[in-house]
Amino acid sequence: MKRHRERNPESTGRERARLSAKIGKDRPFAFCSVRRFAAEDSSSSLLRRMLRYHRQTYEHTIRVAGYAWELAAELGLPPAERDVVLRSALLHDIGKLEVPLAVLDKPGSLLPEEWDAMRSHCRRGDALIRLAESVGPVDSEMIVYHHENVDGSGYYGVPGAMLNVRVKLLRVVDSFDAMTVDRGYNRPRTREEALAELTRCRGRLYDPDVTDAFSRIVYRAG
Numbered sequence: 001m002k003r004h005r006e007r008n009p010e011s012t013g014r015e016r017a018r019l020s021a022k023i024g025k026d027r028p029f030a031f032c033s034v035r036r037f038a039a040e041d042s043s044s045s046l047l048r049r050m051l052r053y054h055r056q057t058y059e060h061t062i063r064v065a066g067y068a069w070e071l072a073a074e075l076g077l078p079p080a081e082r083d084v085v086l087r088s089a090l091l092h093d094i095g096k097l098e099v100p101l102a103v104l105d106k107p108g109s110l111l112p113e114e115w116d117a118m119r120s121h122c123r124r125g126d127a128l129i130r131l132a133e134s135v136g137p138v139d140s141e142m143i144v145y146h147h148e149n150v151d152g153s154g155y156y157g158v159p160g161a162m163l164n165v166r167v168k169l170l171r172v173v174d175s176f177d178a179m180t181v182d183r184g185y186n187r188p189r190t191r192e193e194a195l196a197e198l199t200r201c202r203g204r205l206y207d208p209d210v211t212d213a214f215s216r217i218v219y220r221a222g
């Protein structure tokens with residue numbers, strides 16, 4: 001599996017310094033700073049397209065990126081890797097630009113062909129990013145494999161032993177946000193209820209160490 005894809009390496013140092021200045025002071029979860037970063041980053045044109053196409057997904061990616069940034073720090077990932085995590089988390093659902101709104105917004109269960117369209121967003125997202133000009137460093141594994149479970153029961157059946165820690169942390173924070181946000185057809189879970197669900201599925205869907213680290217930062221945030 002491919003690891004980081006450096007597209008604009010000369011800008012990495014400047015972006016890292018800017019990120020550290022903005023996000024490091026805005027905890028917990030840094031949603032406001034992540035929103036500003038999303039507006040200014042090399043990924044911004046793709047993200048603006050998502051904002052116009054499906055605001056709910058755009059807002060989801062802002063929150064997921066904030067959680068992912070904090071979790072990457074809690075796991076001790078170095079600054080350059082946290083930058084990659086942040087940008088990749090912002091872009092993780094960008095493939096939904098090519099999923100029909102009727103599927104994205106359908107309440108209740110999807111038909112088999114609708115599921116196929118929904119699942120396709122992982123690989124479509126990777127293809128969109130590869131085609132985009134001047135997008136900074138992105139971890140393509142985070143885009144393609146963010147619906148994989150550590151027991152191998154995810155979209156593509158890739159087990160945890162073959163997934164990097166960035167993919168595993170995105171899986172946890174993506175699920176946490178999906179559980180806690182009001183999507184109109186299910187009562188959103190409280191943070192405590194969502195953490196209990198993550199813990200229940202710890203070791204089956206979610207990496208145990210990553211789950212524990214995320215629980216720590218959510219409890220610290222209060």
Ligand SMILES: [Fe+2]
Nearest residue numbers: 092093146147
């Ligand atoms: Fe997704």
